[in-house]
Structures are given as C-alpha cells and as structure tokens.
Amino acid sequence: MKHIILIVTLMCAIALNSFAQQTPPDSQKYSFTVADCVNYAYLHQDSVVNAGLDVTSAGYHVKEIIGQGYPQISGVASFQDYLKIPTTLIPGEFFGAPGTFIPLKFGVTYQSNLSLTANQIIFDPSYLVGLAGRRTYKELYDRSYTRSKIAVNVNVTKAYYQVLVSIEELRLLQEDIDQLKQQVNETTAQNKQGVAELIDVQRITVQYNSLVTKKENTVRLLSLNYELLKFQMGMPIESNLILKDKLQDVQLDFSGGEAVTTDTTAYRNRIEYGLLETQEKLDEYDVKLKKGQFLPKLTANASYAPSYQNNSFGQLYKMDFPSSYVGLTLNVPVFTGFQHKYQLKQSQITVEKAQNNLVATKNALNLEVSKARITYINGLQTLNDQRKNMALAAEVLRVAKIKYDQGVGSSLEVIQAQTALQDADNTYIQGLYDALVSKVDLDKAYGRIK
Numbered sequence: 001m002k003h004i005i006l007i008v009t010l011m012c013a014i015a016l017n018s019f020a021q022q023t024p025p026d027s028q029k030y031s032f033t034v035a036d037c038v039n040y041a042y043l044h045q046d047s048v049v050n051a052g053l054d055v056t057s058a059g060y061h062v063k064e065i066i067g068q069g070y071p072q073i074s075g076v077a078s079f080q081d082y083l084k085i086p087t088t089l090i091p092g093e094f095f096g097a098p099g100t101f102i103p104l105k106f107g108v109t110y111q112s113n114l115s116l117t118a119n120q121i122i123f124d125p126s127y128l129v130g131l132a133g134r135r136t137y138k139e140l141y142d143r144s145y146t147r148s149k150i151a152v153n154v155n156v157t158k159a160y161y162q163v164l165v166s167i168e169e170l171r172l173l174q175e176d177i178d179q180l181k182q183q184v185n186e187t188t189a190q191n192k193q194g195v196a197e198l199i200d201v202q203r204i205t206v207q208y209n210s211l212v213t214k215k216e217n218t219v220r221l222l223s224l225n226y227e228l229l230k231f232q233m234g235m236p237i238e239s240n241l242i243l244k245d246k247l248q249d250v251q252l253d254f255s256g257g258e259a260v261t262t263d264t265t266a267y268r269n270r271i272e273y274g275l276l277e278t279q280e281k282l283d284e285y286d287v288k289l290k291k292g293q294f295l296p297k298l299t300a301n302a303s304y305a306p307s308y309q310n311n312s313f314g315q316l317y318k319m320d321f322p323s324s325y326v327g328l329t330l331n332v333p334v335f336t337g338f339q340h341k342y343q344l345k346q347s348q349i350t351v352e353k354a355q356n357n358l359v360a361t362k363n364a365l366n367l368e369v370s371k372a373r374i375t376y377i378n379g380l381q382t383l384n385d386q387r388k389n390m391a392l393a394a395e396v397l398r399v400a401k402i403k404y405d406q407g408v409g410s411s412l413e414v415i416q417a418q419t420a421l422q423d424a425d426n427t428y429i430q431g432l433y434d435a436l437v438s439k440v441d442l443d444k445a446y447g448r449i450k
Helices: 002-021 034-046 046-067 126-131 132-191 198-233 271-292 313-318 339-403 413-446
Strands: 028-030 072-081 087-091 099-107 110-123 240-243 299-307 307-310 323-331
Touching: 002 240, 034 046, 034 132, 034 198, 046 110, 046 132, 072 271, 072 339, 087 271, 110 313, 126 132, 126 271, 132 198, 132 240, 198 240, 271 339, 307 313, 339 413
Parallel strands: 028 240
Antiparallel strands: 072 110, 087 099, 110 299, 110 307, 299 323
C-alpha cells in the first residue's frame, strides 16, 4: 500500500510539472509609452540583437588582427617506432666487391623529436594596413547597429500610432452607433404613433446594423494591430500591452520652422550616408592592401628542437641531441603574372564606384527630405480640412434631424446626412494615420531618429 501511494504521488508531481511547463511563458502586463516600446525593441527585437552581436564579433575580429603582430609560437612533438629500420644500399666498391650493393640498416628502433618555433613579423604591409583600418572596420558595424535601431524605431512608432488611430476610430464609431441607436428608438416610437413610416425605421436600422458590424470588424483589427506592435517590439504575442500615450500627446501642429525650408545638408545626418562613407574608407584601405603586395615582407624566426634516439624504449629520453637556430626571412615578390597589378586596378575601380554611390545617395536623400517635407505639409493641411468637414457633417446631421422632427424634412435626408458623417469620420481616420506616418517619415528623412 505504501508503494502504491508513493507511485501515485510521483505521477501527480510529474503531471503538475508538465502542466506548469505548458503555461504561457510571459503573462506580464506592460504599460508603455511609445518611447518605452522603442527601448524595449532595442533590447528584444531580433534584428537589433543580431546587429549588436555583429558589433561584438567585429570587436573580436579587431583583436584577431592585432594578435597577428604578436610572436607566433608553436610546439611540435613526434614519436616513431620503426618496426623495420630503413635499409640503404651502399656500393660494393667500399667493401672490395665492385659491381654490387651492400644492404645496411641505419638508425635506431625508437625516435622522438620535440620542437619549439617562434615567428615575429618585422615588416608586413598587409598587417600594417589591417592595423590602420581596424577602427574603420569596427565603425562599419557600429553604424550598421545604429541603422537597425533606427529601422526598428520607425516600425515600432508607426505600429504604435496605428493602434492609437484604431482606438480613435472605435471611439468615433461608438459615438455614431449611440447616436443611431437613439434615432432608431425615436423613429420606432414615431412609427408606432403613426408619425413615421415603417420604411424610415428600416432604413435607419440597416445603417445601424452596418455600423455595428463595422465596429466589430474594427475591434478585431485593433487586436491584430496590437499583435503587430508587439511583433515589431520583439515582445511575445500573449503579453498584455497597454498604451500610455494618447493621440493628443502627439505633436502634429505645424508652425513652419524647419519643415518649411529644405535642408540641403540633412543627408549628413543620415546613417545610410555614414555607412557608405565608412565603406568607402574600407575600400581605400583595400587599395593600400593591394599596393602592399608589391613590397617585401620581413619576419624573424627561431627554433629549438631536441631529438631523442635509442633502441630501448625505456632509455629513449635519457639522452638528447638538440638543434637550434635564429634567422630572418625576406620574401620579395619578383613576378606574379601581373596578378597584383590587376587586383590593384579592381580595388581602385571599387573606390570609384563607392564615390559614385555617395553622390547618388546624397541626391536621393535630399529628394527624400523634400518629399517627406511636402507630404507632411499636405498631410497636415488635409487633416485640418477633414476635421472641419467632420464638424460640418455633424452640423448638417443635427439640422436634418431637427427638420425631420419638426416634419419639414425627410428621413432620407437624415440618412444621407448620417452617411456623410460616417464618410467624413472614415476620411479623418485615414488622414490622421497618414499625418502621423508622415511625421515619422519626416523625422527619419532629417536624420532626427538616432
């Protein structure tokens, strides 16, 4: 009976452990501003994390380059057991038997060799170029890391704004639904009193049902937008995320200033231009590297190698026969089939292409600034017009309802006014998102996002 109880207890413990492992790994609640979301993404988004690992790897590569200039020391140990000692044929003339060969065995059964060799670069153009370009190489990966952070910043900010716009859309939809619901109730009551026709009730009910369906669809899209935001942040989808920022916290007021005048030097603030500048520097170092192939290389070397020989394994290491040397090695390229010459020309062409890319990128980035500036201005003006149109549509609906209640207007006029208000709301929501996105694009174009 005790054994049965023990087995049941163990099975229950295993089952509880398995259940615990199946629970969601992250049920924490987060209440984030857009800046919090961006900072979270810097630590968890895979593209940024991998770019950070590339920076660390580049640092190790720089240390690898520096290490090539240190003394390179290696040791070798060997052991041979000659099961059959090599035989050498000696001419018979040495033994008074001309025209014949006498087989003789030279050597001992056991041999062992130990050696310690050291090499030190004294002059190597390739090493000197690599040493000079190590900081530029590291800078390339640092800037690539910054580019990844900027891209994540833009994506997270846009996704954050998409959620805020969806929330605003739901708010407007709920206002329209509440208003329509009241109108449905009033028209239904008027129909029972014989004041309104049944078709008036049906028209308003159709519009009300369509609006309710649209709200349900928007709720589902809002949930998807939350998941998209968490995906851009590198946050588990099942996490509970609450947005602290509101639409009114986003500064969209246009007061002229920097956005009015095209900044022709803004391209220098862009990480894309900085990356190309760094790549051009590396290409120039590659030209120096190719030129260095025409120069000699000088290295110092030294070796110490004791040798052990004996016919008895037990006595093998009793006596050694050492050898050692120190020396210099000068490697002078004399003729390589013009390979180095044409490799140099290829590297020089690569530098020319990099310079052309810098000019083209400068023009493209200046064009992007102009486009982003104009899009932002147009977006704000359009958004202001859409706000006015939405207010006008609401006023038209109010007047149409008064006229209908007083019996001087038709229900069709009310329906049309309600539809116009919904269209104005939809246009405003789209304009609001476009304006927010254009603000992010403008900041990116001017290089304000770091």
